[in-house]
Amino acid sequence: MKILYLISVPFVLMSCTASSNQNKSQDKPEQLHVVDGYNQKLIDPQGKTIKDRFLPPVGYERENYKKNEFGYFLQQLPLKPIESLVTYYNGRTKDRRDIYASVIDLPIGKRDLHQCADAVMRLRADYLYQNKKYKDIHFNFLSDGKPRYYEQFAAGDYTYPKYWKYLENIFAYANTSSLHDELTTVKSMDDVQIGDTFVQKGNPIGHAIIIVDIAVNPKNGQKLVLMAQSYMPAQELQIINNPVNKSLSPWYVLSGDVIRTPEWKFYPQNLKTWN
Numbered sequence: 001m002k003i004l005y006l007i008s009v010p011f012v013l014m015s016c017t018a019s020s021n022q023n024k025s026q027d028k029p030e031q032l033h034v035v036d037g038y039n040q041k042l043i044d045p046q047g048k049t050i051k052d053r054f055l056p057p058v059g060y061e062r063e064n065y066k067k068n069e070f071g072y073f074l075q076q077l078p079l080k081p082i083e084s085l086v087t088y089y090n091g092r093t094k095d096r097r098d099i100y101a102s103v104i105d106l107p108i109g110k111r112d113l114h115q116c117a118d119a120v121m122r123l124r125a126d127y128l129y130q131n132k133k134y135k136d137i138h139f140n141f142l143s144d145g146k147p148r149y150y151e152q153f154a155a156g157d158y159t160y161p162k163y164w165k166y167l168e169n170i171f172a173y174a175n176t177s178s179l180h181d182e183l184t185t186v187k188s189m190d191d192v193q194i195g196d197t198f199v200q201k202g203n204p205i206g207h208a209i210i211i212v213d214i215a216v217n218p219k220n221g222q223k224l225v226l227m228a229q230s231y232m233p234a235q236e237l238q239i240i241n242n243p244v245n246k247s248l249s250p251w252y253v254l255s256g257d258v259i260r261t262p263e264w265k266f267y268p269q270n271l272k273t274w275n
Contacts, residue, residue, distance in 0.1 A: 036097050036098040037097065037098035037099070037100075037101065037241035037242075037243070037246060037249060037250075037262070038101045038241050038242075038246065038249040038250045039246065039247050039248065039249055041055075042054065042055050042056075042057060042248075042249075042250070042251065043055065043082070043101065045082040047079070048078060048079055049075065049076050049077060049078060049079060050074065050075050050076070050077050050079065050104075050212055050213055050226065050239070051075040051076060051213070053079055053082070053102060054101075054102075054213065054226055054239070054250065054251075056215035056224065056251075057215070057224065057248060057251060059217050059219070060215040060216060060217050060224055061215060061216055061217075061218060062075075062213065062214070062215045063194065063214045063215070063216060065194070068131055070124070070127050070194065070195045070274075071193075071194040071195060071214075073123075073126070073127040073130065073131075074123065074127075074194055074195060074210075074212040074213065075194075075212070075213055077104050077105075077106070077123075077212065077237075078104070078105040078106070079102045079103065079104060079105055079239075080102070080103040080104075080105045082102060084102075084103045085097075085103070086100060086103050086235050086236050086238050087103075087108075087235065087236050088233050088234065088235045089108055089109060089110055089111060089112050089113070089114065089233060089234040089235065090110075090112075090233070094231075094235060094238075096262075098241060098243075098262065099238070099240060099241060099262040099263060100238035100239055100240055100241060100262075101238075101239045101240070101241050101249070101250040102238070102239045103236050103237070103238050103239075104228060104236060104237035104238065104239070106122075106126075106236070106237060108230075108234060108235065108236055109164065109168060109234070111168065111234065112233050112234045113168055113171035113172060113234050114171060114230055114234040114235070115171075115230055115231065115232050115233070115234050115235075116176065116206075116207050116208045116209070116229055116230050116231055116232070117174065117175050117176040117178075117179045117199065117206075117208040118167075118170070118171040118174070118175075118230065118234075119208075119210075119228075119229070119230035119237050120179065120197050120199075120208045120209070120210045121139050121167075121170060121171075121174065121179065122167055122171075123210060123212075123228075123237075124195070124274060125137050125139075125150070125167060125170075129150075129163055134150055134151050134154070134158065135149075135151055137149070137150035137151070137166075138150060139170045139174050139178070139179070139182065140174060140178045140179075140181070140182045141173045141174055141178060142173060142174055142175055142177055142178040143173065145178065145181065148169070148170065148173075150163070150166050153165075153166045153169065154166065175206075176199055176200065176201055176202060176205075176206035176207060176208050177201045177206065179197075179199050179208060179272075180199040180200070180201050180206070180208075180272065182275075183197065183199065183272035183273060183274060183275070184272060184273050184274075184275055185269065185271070185272055185273075186271040186272065186273050188268075189254040189255070189268050189271055190223075192211065192214070192223060192225060192254055192271065193211075193214070193273065194211055194212065194213060194214045194225075195210065195211060195212075195273070195274060196210075196211050196271055196272065196273045196274075197209065197210045197211070197271075197272050197273075197274075198210075198227075198259065198266040198270045198271055198272070199270055199272050200264070200266055200267075200270045207229075207231075207263070207264040207266075208229070209227045209228065209229040209240065209261060209264070209266075210227065210228055210229075211225045211226070211227055212226050212227065212228045212239070213225065213226040214226075215251065222253065223253075223254065224248070224251040224252060224253060225251065225252050225254060226239060226250055226251060226252075227239070227240050227250075227252060227261065228240065229261070229263075231263060240261055240262055240263075241262055242261075243260060243261070243262050244260050254268075254271075
């Protein structure tokens with residue numbers, strides 16, 4: 001959940017907690033090639049999308065989707081070169097390579113807005129925007145729990161600059177709490193689908209991550225997921241490693257009472273889906 005700050009622009013809601021070394025810059029380029037936190041056998045460094053870079057473990061098959069589906073959009077998200085570091089809105093870098101396996105290649109703007117819940121909403125909005133489903137783009141403000149519609153904001157101007165202004169407006173006035181209340185709770189983690197989101201309100205802060213790929217074992221139906229996050233301060237989306245099972249990392253098995261990620265822990269009741 002974001003903390004409210006008064007700055008030179010209207011009130012901005014901050015969505016995620018900050019890590020202790022998030023502001024360190026990378027001053028040792030040779031460390032960029034040190035892989036920590038994921039199984040290299042599950043990575044194709046030359047892959048330029050999520051689907052092409054991350055290989056399902058032996059015995060698992062990736063789920064496939066039609067071109068107009070959210071799952072297809074997520075699997076085709078572009079990735080930066082494998083050695084790339086996550087970049088903050090201010091140009092500094094997040095040098096904790098044990099946290100993430102790859103960086104999603106999408107612009108995040110120059111303001112401290114594109115944090116955890118914002119990045120999740122952004123991916124959903126980007127999918128709808130690319131498919132020209134403008135009427136379906138809407139998110140609730142924290143202040144009153146009511147939706148703000150992109151079509152109304154755009155007023156006929158569907159250019160990308162106007163679309164980004166809409167997103168930054170959403171980022172400023174929505175957060176993990178509003179997203180949590182807007183989405184529907186998934187009854188069982190066995191029912192997880194691509195695009196589902198772990199959202200925790202927190203007190204006073206929360207976090208959100210989104211499932212961007214799924215692989216299934218056809219013999220027993222067990223699912224593995226890849227997950228992506230942003231964080232504080234505003235930063236690029238990243239495919240997160242699995243700190244509990246590095247031989248499986250960056251894939252996760254969603255089981256047990258706690259889902260531990262590199263910078264947060266979630267619980268089964270935190271799993272949400274889009275209406």
